[in-house]
Amino acid sequence: MITVKSYDGRMVTIPEEKKDEYEQNQRLIKMYLKQGKTKEEIKELLKNG
Amino acid sequence: MDESIKQRIIEFNNQFGIKTVFVTQKDVMGYALGNTIYINESVEQDYEKTNRHELLHFFEETPEFEATKKRLLEEHADKLDDIRSEYELRYFGLYSEEEIKAGVLDTEIAIDMMVDNSSFEYEDGLKIGDDFLGQIQHSIEEKRYLNLSLTANIRGMNLSDWEKIFVLNYYDGKERRLPQGKGADRVQAIREDIEKYLQELYELDETSMQIDSHSPEVIREYESEIKALKARGEDTFYLESDPERGYEEIARRISEQLYAEYKHIVDLMKGLDIEPSLKSMMLRETLTKVYKLDRDNETNKGKTIVKNRKLNESIAGHMILNESTLQFIYEHIGNLDEFKNFANLYFAAVEIYKNTVAEKSQITLEGVDTYGKGTWIKFDGKGTDEENYLENAKKLSALVQDTPWCTKQLASSQLANGDFYVFVDAEQKPHIAVRMEGKSIGEVRGIYNRTRIRRRI
Numbered sequence: 001m002i003t004v005k006s007y008d009g010r011m012v013t014i015p016e017e018k019k020d021e022y023e024q025n026q027r028l029i030k031m032y033l034k035q036g037k038t039k040e041e042i043k044e045l046l047k048n049g
Numbered sequence: 050m051d052e053s054i055k056q057r058i059i060e061f062n063n064q065f066g067i068k069t070v071f072v073t074q075k076d077v078m079g080y081a082l083g084n085t086i087y088i089n090e091s092v093e094q095d096y097e098k099t100n101r102h103e104l105l106h107f108f109e110e111t112p113e114f115e116a117t118k119k120r121l122l123e124e125h126a127d128k129l130d131d132i133r134s135e136y137e138l139r140y141f142g143l144y145s146e147e148e149i150k151a152g153v154l155d156t157e158i159a160i161d162m163m164v165d166n167s168s169f170e171y172e173d174g175l176k177i178g179d180d181f182l183g184q185i186q187h188s189i190e191e192k193r194y195l196n197l198s199l200t201a202n203i204r205g206m207n208l209s210d211w212e213k214i215f216v217l218n219y220y221d222g223k224e225r226r227l228p229q230g231k232g233a234d235r236v237q238a239i240r241e242d243i244e245k246y247l248q249e250l251y252e253l254d255e256t257s258m259q260i261d262s263h264s265p266e267v268i269r270e271y272e273s274e275i276k277a278l279k280a281r282g283e284d285t286f287y288l289e290s291d292p293e294r295g296y297e298e299i300a301r302r303i304s305e306q307l308y309a310e311y312k313h314i315v316d317l318m319k320g321l322d323i324e325p326s327l328k329s330m331m332l333r334e335t336l337t338k339v340y341k342l343d344r345d346n347e348t349n350k351g352k353t354i355v356k357n358r359k360l361n362e363s364i365a366g367h368m369i370l371n372e373s374t375l376q377f378i379y380e381h382i383g384n385l386d387e388f389k390n391f392a393n394l395y396f397a398a399v400e401i402y403k404n405t406v407a408e409k410s411q412i413t414l415e416g417v418d419t420y421g422k423g424t425w426i427k428f429d430g431k432g433t434d435e436e437n438y439l440e441n442a443k444k445l446s447a448l449v450q451d452t453p454w455c456t457k458q459l460a461s462s463q464l465a466n467g468d469f470y471v472f473v474d475a476e477q478k479p480h481i482a483v484r485m486e487g488k489s490i491g492e493v494r495g496i497y498n499r500t501r502i503r504r505r506i
Contacts, residue, residue, distance in 0.1 A: 002080040003102060005094075006139040011078060011102050011166050013157065014143060023076065025142045039138060046141055 007033070050090040058100045062086055064186050067107065069100070079103050098164055105160045105178065108185050117181045118159035121174075125162075128169065132158055135168055194355055195334055195391040197382075207236055210382050211326040215243055218330065247329040250336070251315050255308040257360060262293070262300040264362040270303070271295045277492060303364045306462045310367045311335070313439040321372060327379055335368040336360065340395060341458065342450050353392040365458040369443050373405065374398040396450070403447040407477035423474040430464040430485065438464045445469055452479050452496055467491060 004019065006012045007029040014022050025046060032042045050071065059069045067084055073091035079099045080087050086103045088096055108114050122129060136154050137146055144153050161167040163178030196217050203213050216239060220227040228238035260267060271292065278285045288295045314335065318328045341354045358365070368374075377398035381388070388394040407426065417425070428445045431438040442461035448471060449457045456463055463469060467485030474480060484491040 001106070003078045003099060004076060005078060008139070008168070010139060010161070010168070011099060011164075012139055013102075013106060014140075016080075018143060019076075021142060029138050029141065042138065043141070043146075 050096060054096055055090075058088065058097060061097075062100065062104065065104065065107070065182075065189060067104065081107060098166070101178065102160060102164045102166060104182065105163055108181075109156050109160070111185065111188075113181060113184045113188070114156075114159075117163075117177060118156060121159045121162050121177065122155060125169075125171075132167070132169055195330065197385055197391055206239075207232075208239065209324060209326065211324050211330065211379070212239065212243065214382075215239070215326040215330055218333070219246065243326050243329055247325050247332070250329060250332040251319070253311070253336075255304065258304055258308045258311065259361060260300040260304045260307070260364060261361045262296040264300065264359075264364070266362060266364045267296050267300045267303070270299050270364060274299070281491075302465075303462060306465055307364070307367065310439060310442070310461045314367060314370050317371060318375075321375065323375055323379060327375065331368070331370050331375065331378070334391075335370060338368075339363055339365040339458070340368055340392060341365070342396060353396055355392050366442070366446060366461055368395065369399050369402065369447050371402070371440075371443055373402040377401055399447050399450055402444075403450060404477065406444040406448050407473055419472075423472055423480065426471045426473060428464060428469040428471070430466065430468045432487065433468055445471070448473075449479050449482070452482075454479075454482055454494060456482060456484070 001013050002016045002019065003011050003013050004022065005026075007026040012022075028046060029042055032045060037045070055069075055071060062069045067086055070085055070087050071090045072087050074089050076092070077089050078092055078094050079089055079102070081103050086100060086107075088100055088103075090096070105114075125132065130150070133149050133152075133154065136144075136149055136158065140149065140154060148154075158167070162169075162171050162174040163181065165175055167174070195214070197214060199213055199217060203216050206213060206216065208216065216227065219225055219242070225242075228235050228242070230238065271288070274295075275285045275288055278288070314332070318332070321328070335358075337358055339356045339358045341356070356363075374395070375398075378394060381394060381397070385394070388397060419425070426448070428441045429438060430441075434441070439461055442464045445464065446457050446460040449460075456469070460469075463484055467487050469485065470483040471479050472481040480496050482492075482494045484493075
């Protein structure tokens with residue numbers, strides 16, 4: 001397990017093998033938030049991916 | 050990264066027996082592997098906060114953590130759904146909404162509250178985190194103490210209290226296995242092991258107590274000696290010009306001193322009519338642990354500290370083991386509710402001994418008027434009384450246990466170099482120490498500050 005930063009700068013503990021996928025998702029979340037999307041919209045966008 | 054921050058983190062983790070390594074690695078704040086926390090110093094972050102986060106993860110499976118987590122979640126029960134919902138985006142792709150609602154991240158939530166990593170403001174979170182880590186540190190320290198918690202099967206054995214304590218602490222199930230069999234045969238086998246072990250401890254020679262010249266404690270002692278010489282305006286060229294020689298001389302001197310101290314304890318024990326099991330446990334204890342009263346720490350005054358002794362590294366003196374302290378320990382082993390652990394029992398024994406030292410050892414120094422404020426006590430060093438200086442070292446160490454002076458740990462080394470004087474007040478409390486180096490004054494210390502003497506008592 002490693003500790004990395006989430007989209008909102010908080011510490012998050014995740015399995016090391018998931019790091020790249022995790023960081024990609026968090027980058028997308030940040031981008032969608034900048035675009036003014038709501039949390040529910042972001043979850044749908046990520047699920048549909 | 051600031052070196053002082055690094056040092057703070059290292060020392061903080063040391064309290065828990067955890068190592069710290071600083072790494073440079075892309076995009077990772079930190080991680081833990083084995084018994085080590087790794088902090089990425091190339092990432093801009095609050096390093097101490099990240100360390101605390103890693104440290105809390107280390108102990109997330111302890112009963113203490115479960116109790117703390119339960120308390121935190123119950124206190125925030127009305128907001129828990131909202132808190133959990135906050136974690137959905139943060140952990141997207143790792144856990145589903147259903148899993149998060151069911152509490153799969155509750156450990157993370159509790160840890161985040163204790164390190165101020167939560168988006169919910171919780172004033173007491175850091176304090177609860179401190180209390181939790183304090184509990185963990187305490188339970189780690191408890192394990193260093195001589196184990197006195199008899200299990201049911203040991204309690205039922207037909208042995209004396211100290212023989213039972215021997216059984217609890219000596220047999221490790223690996224190289225030392227509890228004798229099998231029943232009844233008198235087993236008891237006999239245990240008593241033979243006690244005698245055999247005691248004999249081994251009696252026969253330890255100086256080769257098993259050689260301090261490594263590069264031990265961190267030797268190096269620290271070398272630096273202290275240079276500092277003390279400079280404070281007295283003395284020449285330090287001999288020591289500073291060749292540090293390796295300095296380390297070796299200090300290591301050799303302390304090795305000899307510690308062995309002489311140990312042999313003194315052994316010779317004393319051979320002459321005492323006390324159970325062999327108690328003798329063996331006390332010799333084992335002084336060889337494997339360093340006992341200290343922490344008077345230096347403002348918040349922990351009177352706290353007992355028990356550290357592991359490494360025979361090739363630790364320079365602190367041995368425990369004060371003589372007829373008085375051993376008798377007290379022997380007689381009070383049944384009062385553990387009062388003392389809670391062996392360290393407290395030991396220091397209570399030293400306190401009793403200390404009182405007798407002060408009463409019996411007062412002297413009058415010619416031409417010195419103490420204005421009725423107290424008396425001087427002189428401890429003859431090796432040069433004055435070679436036969437008794439080790440015994441004097443025990444008395445001196447006991448007398449100054451409640452002071453911040455290093456004499457409480459290094460009494461025999463100091464008496465090897467000269468006499469020692471302590472000024473005590475009417476309540477036998479030490480106030481001034483004068484250490485002699487041969488016929489010269491080596492050092493004078495007061496009680497309230499490491500370097501200055503208090504002007505008025």
